[in-house]
Amino acid sequence: MTFPTGPSGGAFRARRADHVAISQFVNEGDLVLDVGCGDGQLMQLLQSERGARTRGLEVEQAGVNRCVARGLSVVQGDADNDLPVYPDRAFDVAILSKTIQELARPKFVMGELARIARRVIVSFRNYGHWKVRTALLTTGRVPSLGSSNPDWWSDGARRACSARDLADLAADLGLDITAACAVGGQPADASALKRLNWSAEEIVFVLERHSQ
Amino acid sequence: MTTTARSLASVDGLQRLTIATPDRPLRLDNGRALDHVEIAYETWGKLSPAKDNVVIVCHALTGDQFAASENPVTGRPAWWPTMVGPGKPVDTNRFFVISTNVLGGCMGSTGPASRRPDGHVWGADFPHITVADMVRAQIALLDEMGIDDVFLAIGGSIGGMQVLQWTVQARGRVFAAIPIATAARQSAQNIGFYEVGRQAIMADPNWCDGAYVEQDKRPDRGLAVARMAAHITYVSEPALKRKFDRRLQDREALGFGFDADFQIESYLRHQGQSFVDRFDANSYLYITRAMDYFDLAADHGGQLANAFRGLDTRFCVFSFSSDWHYTPEESRNIVQALNAAGCDVSYVSIETDKGHDAFLLDEPEFEAAITGFIDAIAEARDLPPADEAKAMARGKGKARP
Numbered sequence: 001m002t003f004p005t006g007p008s009g010g011a012f013r014a015r016r017a018d019h020v021a022i023s024q025f026v027n028e029g030d031l032v033l034d035v036g037c038g039d040g041q042l043m044q045l046l047q048s049e050r051g052a053r054t055r056g057l058e059v060e061q062a063g064v065n066r067c068v069a070r071g072l073s074v075v076q077g078d079a080d081n082d083l084p085v086y087p088d089r090a091f092d093v094a095i096l097s098k099t100i101q102e103l104a105r106p107k108f109v110m111g112e113l114a115r116i117a118r119r120v121i122v123s124f125r126n127y128g129h130w131k132v133r134t135a136l137l138t139t140g141r142v143p144s145l146g147s148s149n150p151d152w153w154s155d156g157a158r159r160a161c162s163a164r165d166l167a168d169l170a171a172d173l174g175l176d177i178t179a180a181c182a183v184g185g186q187p188a189d190a191s192a193l194k195r196l197n198w199s200a201e202e203i204v205f206v207l208e209r210h211s212q
Numbered sequence: 213m214t215t216t217a218r219s220l221a222s223v224d225g226l227q228r229l230t231i232a233t234p235d236r237p238l239r240l241d242n243g244r245a246l247d248h249v250e251i252a253y254e255t256w257g258k259l260s261p262a263k264d265n266v267v268i269v270c271h272a273l274t275g276d277q278f279a280a281s282e283n284p285v286t287g288r289p290a291w292w293p294t295m296v297g298p299g300k301p302v303d304t305n306r307f308f309v310i311s312t313n314v315l316g317g318c319m320g321s322t323g324p325a326s327r328r329p330d331g332h333v334w335g336a337d338f339p340h341i342t343v344a345d346m347v348r349a350q351i352a353l354l355d356e357m358g359i360d361d362v363f364l365a366i367g368g369s370i371g372g373m374q375v376l377q378w379t380v381q382a383r384g385r386v387f388a389a390i391p392i393a394t395a396a397r398q399s400a401q402n403i404g405f406y407e408v409g410r411q412a413i414m415a416d417p418n419w420c421d422g423a424y425v426e427q428d429k430r431p432d433r434g435l436a437v438a439r440m441a442a443h444i445t446y447v448s449e450p451a452l453k454r455k456f457d458r459r460l461q462d463r464e465a466l467g468f469g470f471d472a473d474f475q476i477e478s479y480l481r482h483q484g485q486s487f488v489d490r491f492d493a494n495s496y497l498y499i500t501r502a503m504d505y506f507d508l509a510a511d512h513g514g515q516l517a518n519a520f521r522g523l524d525t526r527f528c529v530f531s532f533s534s535d536w537h538y539t540p541e542e543s544r545n546i547v548q549a550l551n552a553a554g555c556d557v558s559y560v561s562i563e564t565d566k567g568h569d570a571f572l573l574d575e576p577e578f579e580a581a582i583t584g585f586i587d588a589i590a591e592a593r594d595l596p597p598a599d600e601a602k603a604m605a606r607g608k609g610k611a612r613p
Contacts, residue, residue, distance in 0.1 A: 025348060028335075048509065055556075055557075061560070061561065061562070061563060061577070063558055064558075064559075064581075065560060065580060065581045065584070068528065068558050068560055068581045068584050068585050068588075069580060069581060069583070069585075069587075069588075070584065070588070071584065071585070071587070071588025071589070071592070072558075072588075073526070073556050073558045074555060074558050074559075075547055075551065075557060075558060075559040076559050076560055077544075077547075077559070078562045082548075085548035085551060085552060086551055086552065087552050087554075090551070090552075090554060099465025132553075209390075
């Protein structure tokens, strides 16, 4: 029996599939802001496997403490309120990993991230997935995503949105989807939106401001 | 080492170095200069051959250089035993820790209680000093000791102000900084509280316009009141309620007099009384004034971020949720400016009801986060890990190649 190994050839470590999907859009040397960075797993992955420099923003003290104890640079704060102080284009990349559906002001936060970073990477649970659509149609209930618990209140999402909803928000903010992929799938461009919105449970978007 | 030879361990047992002489005066922010300055200091641990393991511990208003060992003059225990010592977050097995008594202080460093070259005590003729002057004196001390680079500067309250000042004044010489429960500028509220304390001291007839030492008097009443007023700001209302609430002191009923009916009164009176035995009233005036004058942004065109721009120092800022002396808001201002300047910064806000003084008390979350940060920066600086340093400190380990 063989065990899978990481790209560096080292021993296998549990890596979240969405983190792997996000990391492919981060380049060596990028300065990255991870908004809602939790205990810093993604930042560690981006540092060790992508050679990125990372900063985190996290609201929970326990997460911040774990990050700081791991040697990661993290500021205790709140995406809904603390982003305006960052200067324009301070980062190469800003990441919202499964956080956008938990924000009080998602449009504001997205706009701010597009201001402070050249590239915004968003990962989210796709409520446009066919299972969601058919479940709603057949049972009349909104299914839960990303959780084994079927209760609708169990997955932490404040606002369920689909890939198309997010694409609309991006367009409204003057952002292009320069790449998209299903978590666990291959990178695609914006033309795959319809397919992804039907078939992918979790999606990563790379957003950039329209070129002049 | 020349350091030891030039160190003046005088009758009081305090370790000092001369950092200014008439041909090499210490120039102050107010335009004056001091021709003769001694800085008293303590060290723990061993300086590494590469001199890359130096930690500066900056004390708060009423602290001194005895962060990690008993003060031989007052007999008081170390003031930061939870943070500095063998196996502590600032591990003296790993680091060469230096703590100085600030310029203007009264534990051996030159201050208003020192004698002028003409033999008289300075008193209120001592020049006004700033936090930057204090740091200037500390930098001069390290220069005397032959140390260029500081691995870490750490301190709380006005000690945190010194830490911030260190990073911008010794630009490029401070690898990491931990400012705790502090601010980049003194708030109006704090200026107000300290003004109350100063007025109490100066209203004491024994203050004698600052010349009380020469007249063999002591403005103890005024200094005690100053301490009592300030002490209220160091603790939170929830903590006061928890410890004292409205409980009576050694009595069953209200006394209908001005004795200490309430436990909180008795506690504050004790704080005031025990303070006057160990602190000089003029030092209190001068150091609080230096805090009032502290405004790092004002020194950099009104933009705090400008002070930090281009620094590659790694910062870890701490605040305490119930601190109303230096509020979490003040710390967030520092963090925002550091972010705006593109600096490497972490910020941890600790939930506690212990108020400003929490940084001196046993706070496991606080200590865990500091330990994590220090371990990470030590690794980034290529310092030996804690266990290896411990073995080396015991003389059992091998020197690293």
